[in-house]
Amino acid sequence: MIIRTIGSKTVHSAEAFGRFWVFNFRTFWWLCTGLLRWRSWKLVIPQLYEVGNRSLPVIVITGTFVGLVLAVQAYDQLDAAGFSERMGVLINVTLVKELGPVLAAVMLAGRVGGALTAELGTMNVTEQIDALRVMGSDPIRYLVVPRFLACLLLCPILTLFADLCGSLAGMWIAVSLKDVPYEPYTYYTMDALQMWDLWVGFIKSLVFGGIIGMIACYKGFNCKAGAEGVGRACTEAFVASFIAILVVDFFLASCMMGIYEAIWGFQSLV
Amino acid sequence: MSAAEQQNKPARIEREPVIEFRNVSKSFGKLHVLRNVDLRVFPGETTVVIGESGAGKSVVLKHIVRLLRPDKGQVYFRGKRVDNLAERNLVEVRKRFGFLFQLGALFDSLTVGENVAFPVIEHTNLCTDEVGKIVSQKLRQVGLDGLQEKKPAQLSGGQKKRVALARAIALNPEVILYDEPTTGLDPVRSDVINELIVKLQRTLGATSIVVTHDMASVRKVGGRVLMLHNGEFIFDGNPREMEHADNPIVQRFVEGRAGEDLLEDL
Numbered sequence: 308m309i310i311r312t313i314g315s316k317t318v319h320s321a322e323a324f325g326r327f328w329v330f331n332f333r334t335f336w337w338l339c340t341g342l343l344r345w346r347s348w349k350l351v352i353p354q355l356y357e358v359g360n361r362s363l364p365v366i367v368i369t370g371t372f373v374g375l376v377l378a379v380q381a382y383d384q385l386d387a388a389g390f391s392e393r394m395g396v397l398i399n400v401t402l403v404k405e406l407g408p409v410l411a412a413v414m415l416a417g418r419v420g421g422a423l424t425a426e427l428g429t430m431n432v433t434e435q436i437d438a439l440r441v442m443g444s445d446p447i448r449y450l451v452v453p454r455f456l457a458c459l460l461l462c463p464i465l466t467l468f469a470d471l472c473g474s475l476a477g478m479w480i481a482v483s484l485k486d487v488p489y490e491p492y493t494y495y496t497m498d499a500l501q502m503w504d505l506w507v508g509f510i511k512s513l514v515f516g517g518i519i520g521m522i523a524c525y526k527g528f529n530c531k532a533g534a535e536g537v538g539r540a541c542t543e544a545f546v547a548s549f550i551a552i553l554v555v556d557f558f559l560a561s562c563m564m565g566i567y568e569a570i571w572g573f574q575s576l577v
Numbered sequence: 578m579s580a581a582e583q584q585n586k587p588a589r590i591e592r593e594p595v596i597e598f599r600n601v602s603k604s605f606g607k608l609h610v611l612r613n614v615d616l617r618v619f620p621g622e623t624t625v626v627i628g629e630s631g632a633g634k635s636v637v638l639k640h641i642v643r644l645l646r647p648d649k650g651q652v653y654f655r656g657k658r659v660d661n662l663a664e665r666n667l668v669e670v671r672k673r674f675g676f677l678f679q680l681g682a683l684f685d686s687l688t689v690g691e692n693v694a695f696p697v698i699e700h701t702n703l704c705t706d707e708v709g710k711i712v713s714q715k716l717r718q719v720g721l722d723g724l725q726e727k728k729p730a731q732l733s734g735g736q737k738k739r740v741a742l743a744r745a746i747a748l749n750p751e752v753i754l755y756d757e758p759t760t761g762l763d764p765v766r767s768d769v770i771n772e773l774i775v776k777l778q779r780t781l782g783a784t785s786i787v788v789t790h791d792m793a794s795v796r797k798v799g800g801r802v803l804m805l806h807n808g809e810f811i812f813d814g815n816p817r818e819m820e821h822a823d824n825p826i827v828q829r830f831v832e833g834r835a836g837e838d839l840l841e842d843l
Contacts, residue, residue, distance in 0.1 A: 429685075430684075430685075433680055433682060434678045434679070434680060435682050435683075435684055437644050437678070437682065438676070438678055438683075438684075440642075440644060440671070441642050441644065441671055441674065441676040442671065442672075442676075442695065442696045442699065443667075443669075443671040443696070443699065443700060444695075444696075445664065445665075
């Protein structure tokens with residue numbers, strides 16, 4: 308009995324995994340074939356507004372408070388060691404490479420991912436997706452590609468806003484409240500923060516944006532009937548996105564670190 | 578070919594079924610919804626499929642437009658097998674169908690006008706003015722011209738069904754499929770929808786398949802009635818024959834009378 312249950316669950320998981328990748332493949336197919344068509348971009352514009360404009364306040368708040376917390380936590384220890392002028396290095400490198408992309412993506416998964424899953428899930432249970440199919444339109448081209456593209460393009464931009472707000476908030480704590488001199492603070496920050504760090508943050512946020520879009524749309528397309536089905540799909544979409552973001556972050560961080568050290572070797576920030 | 582053969586040929590072609598099911602079976606888990614079903618629907622006919630809730634009537638419709646694939650058997654449209662077509666090859670087939678969904682399935686984010694215009698914009702290169710004219714014409718056919726700017730949420734249940742019907746006929750389809758067109762409507766609104774089905778049948782000359790469990794609908798629109806029970810068609814005839822059918826299950830359905838098996842659990 309136990310073996311049968313395990314076997315059945317394994318088969319179901321493998322099937323779901325396969326379906327997810329077929330879904331991804333079809334999305335990329337329509338993405339590539341529709342990129343040159345103005346009609347496709349007309350569908351993306353409202354999604355850019357939904358994903359970008361409406362997420363901005365949440366992202367700004369997240370970025371700002373991450374910067375504030377980092378500054379508050381770091382100051383005492385760095386000051387005791389005589390490194391308070393290098394506070395900006397810790398705050399900004401952490402923000403740009405790690406916390407900015409991850410936390411912005413998590414917020415986006417909650418706000419945008421949940422909304423996308425709920426919208427597509429409702430369309431699914433009210434047969435609107437079937438209606439698209441019956442009218443000879445591909446629902447992936449019409450519904451998934453614009454939403455995926457909006458998440459993919461806007462996650463890096465929103466991350467940039469989070470980084471900027473966090474950086475300014477951290478500097479405000481250090482310079483205005485903790486009396487760290489402004490010039491050494493900015494000098495060490497600019498010296499330590501490299502173009503590579505910005506690229507790492509950009510690549511991560513691009514991947515996270517894609518993950519959020521794909522998982523949210525897939526869960527919406529495959530949700531079960533009724534309000535309970537839609538609610539469950541939203542929860543599953545957020546949990547799956549959150550876990551995927553953390554796991555992919557680990558692998559991307561290791562990979563980027565490996566590439567950096569292979570090209571430039573290890574460099575100390577202190 | 579002789580003159581007589583030439584004369585007969587168009588008639589013979591005309592009697593070739595538009596839609597054909599050959600030995601179609603479909604199950605969802607342990608539930609057998611269709612069992613070796615054979616069905617032939619002829620051009621211009623109005624076929625009404627009746628049956629208890631959950632009997633698999635909508636499943637029949639969904640097989641026709643390949644929203645579902647049969648586990649066994651084949652589905653043909655105009656002699657061409659459709660159940661094994663790839664999604665991209667189905668577009669040309671689906672454009673020839675109009676489908677009225679049970680709840681209308683109007684796109685919430687679009688206005689009434691945009692909903693009706695959707696298939697026209699998707700499949701033609703007409704300019705905005707021409708699309709607008711088609712939208713007006715289709716909405717006029719269902720008695721709702723002038724509501725173009727409203728959102729589906731602002732419409733009543735009957736209006737939603739009529740807008741959905743306008744969208745279903747936007748491309749002048751050869752076949753119109755109606756999935757429970759009167760469900761959730763009061764008897765008067767139901768009658769409006771039934772009249773519309775009859776009117777569209779007369780004006781468009783399309784082949785129609787109506788899935789319903791509303792006997793008033795059956796009496797009003799039914800040319801040929803099929804009853805689905807336990808995954809099989811147990812009745813095939815016209816509405817008058819149905820009223821006098823010997824089969825107790827058909828009789829019970831016509832009279833709207835619950836059987837002892839159903840009353841046992843009460």
